[in-house]
Amino acid sequence: MGVDPVPWRDAWHEALYAVDRGFYVVRGGPAAHFTTAAHGPTGAALARALLALPDHPVRVVVDLGAGRGELATHLVAALEWSVPHAPDRTEPTTRPAGDLEWSLPHAPGRTEPTTRVVAVDVVDRPEGLDDRVEWLRSPGGAALPDALHHLDDALVIAHEWLDVVPCTVAEVGPDGVLREVLVDASTGEELLGPRLSGADLRWVEQHWPTSQPGDRVEVGLDRDRAWADLVARVGSGTLVAVDYGHTAPGRPTRGTLTAYAGGGLTVPVPDGSCDITAHVAMDTLDADVVQTQRDALRALGLSGATPSHELATSQPLAYVAGLERASAEARLLDPDGFGGFWWAVKSIQRAVVP
Ligand SMILES: C[S@@+](CC[C@H](N)C(=O)[O-])C[C@H]1O[C@@H](n2cnc3c(N)ncnc32)[C@H](O)[C@@H]1O
Structure with missing residues (x-):
């Protein structure tokens, strides 16, 4: 062991977010x-789909955990130029004036987009x-900026944020007792620490019970709390x-628990050299609907269908764009790829003042 072992959650937070050496702070964007x-191109399609999700006016779109603004850039482009792709939905593509603050292309009387797009991440503006x-x-990590609050008529997107919110890691020891896993931050070497206790233990008992020696649990409590904090910042x-x-x-x-750096998988060592991530217990988040991305996108009308061959001769450029x-x-x-991701969706109605 190089340094004293500490709980994974603490080492993980330092490794990713320490102001002077955190992976996401100093090693370039994701x-x-x-x-x-x-x-x-998937970002462009995803942006269009996400903008089709709310059934209410949207005045601000927040991209939390924005990387270097990749999705946010697709979002502003989609707001300005694209039709949310929702062919199976019954709602009209032209919404009543004043309903949405962004305009839908090809709609008569189209106005300039005024919806704000705000990207949030741990570095200064790229x-x-x-x-x-x-x-x-x-x-x-779990901490959000003070300036993010009182969001009304908002669409808040957290795309691959919660998997990098550090959490407690626990493992069932040979004695059948669930213990917190400690890690040497300089080598990644692990050690079983004290019995899991308190709120973390209660979370496991409720959502992920196990007593099988060798089983590991990535305790979702910190992700649930981080998400709840985000939810609390939205008025509607x-x-x-x-x-x-x-x-x-x-x-x-x-x-x-997995690590990435320089384009490939690597051993999770919480020394700031790599991204460290663990899958999210999506069903313990405070949400109205939890479903796979495939199901969510299908419900929004995405099919992946290619354009008709007639278009290739009548409008070749549109055909090529349609193929892309x-x-x-x-x-x-793709159920074995991005389609296997999960969407947790939470709607908040504006409080009615009596
Ligand atoms: C896995 S990357 C995903 C980036 C981007 N959303 C994407 O899907 O390409 C996670 C991003 O979340 C950011 N992040 C983590 N915690 C955050 C927080 N509390 N506030 C804002 N950004 C955060 C990281 O800095 C990192 O850029």
């Missing part, structure tokens, strides 16, 4: 190390970011957490 659905995207610096609107995770029928047994969109949608829907 896109320098791994690809997410927010990047490239150079070269689209100037239509507002930027807010955050402390990181829709929140959606998109992440890889699990629900009660499919809890993992041996843990999902279909391919991006198919990747988002």
Whole structure:
């Protein structure tokens, strides 16, 4: 052992968010190390779908855990230029004036978009970011910036945020007792510590009971609390957490703690050299609906269907664009890929003043 072992949650937080050496603070944006659905053509399709989710006026879109603003940039582009892709929905593509503050293309009397898009992450505003995207610096992990509050008519998106909110890691020892896992932050070497107790233990008993020696639990309490804090900052609107995770029928047994750096998987050592992530217990979040991304996107009308061959001759450019969109949608829907992600959606109605 190099340094005194500490609880995984503490080492993890320091490793990712320490102001002077945290992985996400000093090692470039996530896109320098791994690809997410927010990047490239899938990001454009995802942005359109997310904007189609709320059934209420939206005046502000918040992208929490924004990386370097990749999804936020797709969101402003989609707000300005794209139709939310919802062919199966019964609502009209032209909404009544004053309903949505962003305009839908091809709608008569289209107005300029006025919906704000605010991206939030743990660094200062990235150079070269689209100037239509507002930027807010955050402390990181479970902590949110003070300036993020009183969000009304909001769409709040947390795409792959909760999996990097550090949490307690516990393991059932040979004696059948669930113990907190400690880690040497310089080597990643682990040691079983004290019995799990208090609120963490109560969470496990309720949501992820196990006494099988060797079983590991990534205790969701810190993620539940971080999400609850985000929810509390919304006066009215829709929140959606998109992440890889699990629900009660499919809890993992041996843990999902994983690390990424420089484009590949690596051993989780909480020394600031790599991203450290663990799947999220999505069904313990305070949400109205928890479903796979595939189901959520299908409900929004995404099909991944390719455009008709007639379009290829009548409008070749539209055909090529349609092919690109279909391919991006198919990747988002793929049950063995992004489609297997989970969406937890929470709606908050504006309080009625009597
Ligand atoms: C896995 S990356 C995902 C980035 C982006 N959403 C995407 O899907 O490509 C997680 C991001 O969340 C950010 N993050 C973590 N905790 C945060 C917090 N409390 N506030 C804002 N950003 C946070 C990290 O800095 C990192 O950029």
